[in-house]
Amino acid sequence: MASIPGGLSSGSSSSSGFQSPFGDTTFTKVFVGGLAWETHSETMRLYFEQFGEILEAVVITDKNTGRSKGYGFVTFRDPESAEKACIDPAPIIDGRRANCNLASLGRPRPVLSFGKKLL
Structure with missing residues (x-):
């Protein structure tokens, strides 16, 4: 079999294939949904400036329409600031109840109620 130039490895050493311009954001990047x-x-x-210095705050938009997808990310300089920002997991932003958690934790898990998962 022939080797294919520019194959799947694409030169990135990151397991996700994405390198942040801010270095390791495991404890500084907050997901904001809703x-x-x-x-x-x-x-x-x-809204998030009250918790500490922000390196980046971005609402994710659809590349074709430019409309918000209803979520975004805030990257803080310090892990302590990100931790403070997540103390209230359901902040009111722009008049609407949002949800936030460290982005590295992944999507918030459904709450168990009476032994059943809520969907």
């Missing part, structure tokens, strides 16, 4: 469709990155930044 945002209002009209919430912009600057509005999100203004």
Whole structure:
């Protein structure tokens, strides 16, 4: 079999294939979900500034329509700031109850109620 140039390895040593310009963000990057469709990155930044210095705040948008997908990420300079930002897992941002947690933890797990998962 012939070797294919530019194959799957693509030169990245990261297991996810993505290198953050901020280095290791395991304890500094916060996922923010449930945002209002009209919430912009600057509005999100203004809310989270109370917890510490922010390197980046971005609301994820659809590349074709430019509309918000209803979630974003905030990257703090210090892990302590990210931890403070997640103390309230359901903050009110732009008049809507959002949800946030460290991005490295993945998607929030469903709450168990009476032994059954809520979907």
